[in-house]
Amino acid sequence: MNLDRTRNARPAFISQTSTWRPAYLPVSAWLEHGAFGFWLVEATSPRLVVELGTDFGFSYLTFCQAIKGLNLGARAFAVDTWQGDFHAGFYGEEVFQTLKQAHDQDYRGFSTLLRMTFDEAVDKFADGSIDLLHIDGRHLYDDVRHDFNTWLPKLSDRAVVLFHDTNVRERDFGVFRFWEEITSAYPSFEFFHGHGLGVLAVGPNQPDGMRALLEADETERNLIRSVYAYLGSVINDRYALQSERSVYQQEKGKFERTIAEQHQVIQRLEEDAQQQLQLHQQQLQLHQQELQLHERQFQMQLTESIEREAELTERLAKQAAELADTRHRLAMEAGRIHEVFSSSSWWLTSPLRSAASWARRKRGRPQLLRTANDILAIGKPEASGARHIVLYSGEPETPGHMYRVARFASAAEVLGCKTTIVTDDAHLVDAPPGDVLFVWRARSSERLARAAAEARARDASILFDVDDLMIEPEIVSVETIDGIRSQGISEASVVSHFGQVRDAFLECDFGVAPTSYLAERMRRYQKPAVVLPNGFDEGTLKRSRRSVRLRGAQAGDGLLRIGYAAGTRTHQRDFGVAVGALSRILRERDDVRLVMFCVNQDPIVRPHEFPELSGLEDRIEWREAVGLADLPEEIARFDINIVPLEAGNTFCEAKSELKYFEAALVSVPTIASPTNVYASAIREGVTGFLAATEDEWYAKISRLLDDEALRAAMARDAFHDALWKYGPERRIELVSEILDRADLKQQSRPAHGIRLRDEMASRRPEIPDHRIVFKRDELKEAEVTVVIPLYNYARYIEHALESVGRQTLGPIDLVVVDDRSTDQSQAVAASWLEKNAKRFNRTLLIENNENSGLARSRNVGFANSETAFVLPLDADNELLPDCATKCLEKLRHSRGAFAFPEIAMFGESEGVFNQGPFLAERLVGGNFIDAMALVRKAAWCGVGGYDHIQYGWEDYDFWCKLVELGLIGVAVPEVLARYRVHGQSMLKTQTDVARNKALVVAELERRHPWLKIAQ
Known part of the structure; x- marks a missing residue:
């Protein structure tokens, strides 16, 4: 050529x-x-x-x-x-x-x-x-x-x-x-x-x-190659441009659809707002007209009353005396109809009475109620051989039925059991034969005895549960049980009732009680007994935490409220323990109110029995009693919750601590009498206060009233204490052990009684002082909070935040904890959050008061989350869009405490790690689970959160603590997160340094002697 x-x-x-x-x-x-x-x-x-x-x-x-x-x-x-x-x-x-x-x-x-x-x-x-x-x-x-x-x-x-x-x-x-x-x-x-x-x-x-x-010679060939290499690069660039254009068109389409949807939402909201405005204007006009009418009527009545003042005063005095007499007679009659000992938290409500009336009208047919699974939404298939539990509720119309029967059944269903609830002993024979017969608060009867005999004939276990000291009729006296006096009931009728309850208990094999005190009294009858604490369910937790958020979003009225949530008129002497201190405080402080409850404007606690309250009527707020489901909203109004009881009184000592955890769930601190149960439940000065004398009640109430920060810290620690101890996750584990240990078909069952799994030492998470820099709450219900600890990662934090913003799970919460960064990390995060907060349900940017380390910063994030599940994300890593969705789905359909996905490395190295399955034994030789795992917040509370360990491996320590509590993880076999490998990570600069690693290994093996970490 x-x-x-x-x-x-x-x-x-x-x-x-x-x-x-x-x-x-x-x-x-x-x-x-x-x-x-x-x-x-x-x-x-x-x-x-x-x-x-x-x-x-x-x-x-x-x-x-x-x-x-x-x-x-x-x-x-x-x-x-x-x-x-x-x-x-x-x-x-x-x-x-x-x-x-x-x-x-x-x-x-x-x-x-x-x-x-x-x-x-x-x-x-x-x-x-x-x-x-x-x-x-x-x-x-x-x-x-x-x-x-x-x-x-x-x-x-x-x-x-x-x-x-x-x-x-x-x-x-x-x-x-x-x-x-x-x-x-x-x-x-x-x-x-x-x-x-x-x-x-x-x-x-x-x-x-x-x-x-x-x-062509070699020179010409090189020219030909250069020409076609260039022309080929043009086509390659055109393909790249086409691909980018395709991605752009897809994103543009999504954006346009989102904009259109938002416009529709805005239009609907504007239309709704306009309609609401018109409605409110009409209502305002009606109210103004009614007000004018009332003003005219009032003027007429005022004129008439002035003319008849003397006559009216005399008539009112006579009527007041008659009313007091009538109320006293009604109280005596009500006491004879409703036996006092049905529950320690009896909330008289119209819906409950209606349900009772309906049940009585339906006596002619079997009353078999199938329980609903209210805990983890686990739809377990019925398997041949799965245990069937028949639960007989002696008092199905009371709140105790929910605490002791319904929630036991729900936990059993999560474990794969079938459950049937019977609410009348006449229909025990209609229930399908069960492997376990669970009896709660029932009196002996011929039908119950026959059902127990049939159960024993087929080697079924018979459990008896009681939540008051009703198995010892010999304790009955007006001095021990004040309700006998306040309700006008004879001692003989109470002795008879308690005797029948004891006889029913003696028909059973095994005792279950909400407190260790009650369990010990059961064991006096040579019956094995175990403690299953009263607790809450997932719905109660959600309503409680929403009440806290709603209160935080509202402007206060400047008043401080001390609440006494007595549920029955059996607590007159109990209230007397604290009334002297309360009256002193109410007289001294204009900004304090005592909140108590009434039924149809009739007080549950009789104030006329307490002369200390005379002249303080304007300092007492009377609230209409509500049902158990609405109780969180009422308690959330309190600033302090009080639980006065007669410490040392045999009957009061058996009362459970439910009023402590009900207040803890709505972030209200409790002061209680030092009964055996409350002294065990409350850590003095940390999760609450104990008060034995009037002076102690006065001093501790005053201290909480004066110190808002102490109230907040105590409420936070009480919430973390209650979340695991009284929550559904722990209840499932306890019910599992109760059913296993009470199984009469297990020949290896120890004869000396029952011993549940040893709990870890009670520890609270270490949460450093911090302040909220930015906060936004849409007040919707999210299930997952992503927590990002941040320290000097200004160059990476936006990538991490964007990965949270792209999560397909919605709504979702986001908490960023800046650990006193010295670069622009906090400013970058704050700018991004201010622009993107609407993409989330609840958004917080928090700054630690002092540099506290990764573990404590994670604890701050967990503590400030309001969801049942928390997903930690380090600021240099990223989540893939389906991470939260798929981890949540996996965790909800398991008994696991955490779910961990597979993770792809990027940056200076590539590969996939964090792969399952979960086996506790795999932790013996080293950690195989990254911190990017969806964790139940209750489990985090159960082990006291993350511990600070110099040079790292706090997540390894955390998984070991969960295993030691008897909890497990579940693997999600899909790459759902990305781990950035770079030279400035904590792993590279601290943990993997030879001398540091030796120290970390030694520390982990000291904390968990069962570890044998390979190096």
Whole structure:
């Protein structure tokens, strides 16, 4: 080839065709050879083109485009199975269908797609017929040689053969080896770009353009390679642009749809707001008219009252005396009808009475109530052999039924048991036979005795639960049980009632009680007994925490409220324990109110029995009593919750601590009398106060009234104490052990009684002092909070935040805890949160008062979360969009305390780790679970949160503590998060330093002696 002619004419190896734009641009390793493919078809004018190995089809449709564009009248065939191989990768049917659609639209008139193997297709072509053959199948040396030799007889006297990937010398690619061999037998040309493309002139009668290409010297060949490498890069760039444009169009479409949806929402909100405004205006006008009418009526009544003042005063005095007498007689009658000892938290409500009335009207049919699973929404299939528990409720109309029966049944259902609740002993015989008969607060009867005998005959376990000291009739006296006096009930009737309850208990095998004191009294009858504390369910927790948030969102009225949530009129003497201190405080402080309850404006606690309250009527707020479900909203109004009891009184000592945890759930601190139960439940000065004398009550109430910060800290610690101790997660574990230990069919059951799993030492999470920098709350209900501890990661934090913003789970909460960063981390986070807060339900930016470390910063985030599940995310890592959704789904359908996904590394290293399954034994030799795991907040409370460990591994320590509490994790077998590997991480700069690592290993093995960490 003479290059001088290129000064006046286009070189033979390039033409206008070389600059064509490909009509079809899929993903392909052949993109950079598209320009040469156009020229080659023009230069060789093939009559028959065959491609072996088409994949996504770029090279083949390039040949077809040239054939059609140059009007060559040629035929073309693509041969492939379209399933992929271990070189190109395997793929699904969508690849072939996408290619077929593009192919059939423009080229089906002269082109055919043959879906078969190369060897199956070869006999379909005549010998000497193929002018252009492209071999791009499997790239092993033997495969390439086989394909060439098999198809060689089919090549014409001007045939050209193309080999792709001639410049790939990795893995087991063998094209380059065959190319080096075959080029010694035929003229050839090789391009080095785009993984290499070999052009082999097999036929002796090559056209002029091909001869020019083949006869070029090395300088000319380098020029040809440069030209087509450049033209190929243009096509490659066009593909990249097309891909970016596609992504842009998709994102644009999503954005436009989101905008349209938001416009619709805004329009609906505006319409609703307009309607509400009109309604409020109409209501305001009506109220103004009513007010004017009342004012006129009041003026008339005032005039009349002045004229009749003397007569009216005398009449009112007489009526007041009659009313007091009537109330006293009604109280005596009510006491005879409603026995005092039904519950320690009896809330008289109209809905409850209506339900009782309905139940009485339905006595003619079996009263079998199927319990609802209210804990973890686990739909376990019924399995043959699963235990069936029949629960007989002696007092189904009382709140105690929910605490002792319904919540026991719900926990059992989570464990896979079937449950049936019976509310009348007349229908015990109608219940299906059970493996366990659970009896709560029932009196002995012939039917109960028969049901117990039938249960014992089939080796069923019989459990008896009672939540008041009702199994010892000998304690009954008016001195011990004040309700006998206040309700006007005879001692004899109470002795009889208690005797029948004891007889029912003695029919059973096993005792269950809400307090250790009651369990110990049960054991005096030579019955094994265990403690199952009263507790709350998931619904109560949600209502409680929402009440806290609503109160925080409202402006206060400047008053401080001391609440006494007595549920029955059996607590007159109990209230007397604290009334002296309360009266002193109410007289001294205008800003304090005592909150108590009434039923239809009739006080539950009789104030006239306490002369100390005389003259303080305006300092007492009377609230109408509500049902158990609405109780959180009422207690959330308190600033201090009081639980006065007669400490040392046998009957009062048995009372459970439910008033402590009910207040703790709504972040209200409690002061209680030091009964055995409350002294065990409350850590003095930390989770509450204990007061034994009037002076102690006065001092401790005054201290809490004067110190808002102490109230907040005590309420927070009480909430963390209650969340695990009285929550559904722990109740499930306790019920599981109760059912296992009470199983009479287990011969290995110890004869000396029952001993539940040892609890870890009671510890509260270490939460450093901090302040809230930014807060926004939409007051919706989220299930997951993402907590991001932040320290000097200004360059990464926005990536982490964006990954939270892209979560498919919604609504979702976000808490960022800045640990006194010295760079711009907090400013970057604050700016991002202010702009993006609307993407979340609840958003907080918190700053520690002092640099406190990763573990304590995580604790701050957990403590400030208001959801049952928390997902820690370090500021240099990222979540994939489905992380929270899939981890939550996995955790909700398990008994696990945490769910951990697989995690992909990026940055300075690649790979996948954090892989399951979860086995506690895997922790013995080292940690295999990253901190990016969805954790039940109750479990975090149960182990006292994260501990600060110098140089790291706090998450490893945390998993070990959960295992020691008897809890497990569940693996999510999918990559759902990304872990950034970089030189400035804590792992690289502190933990993995040789000397530091030795110290960390020693510390972990000291904390958990069962570890044997491999180094």
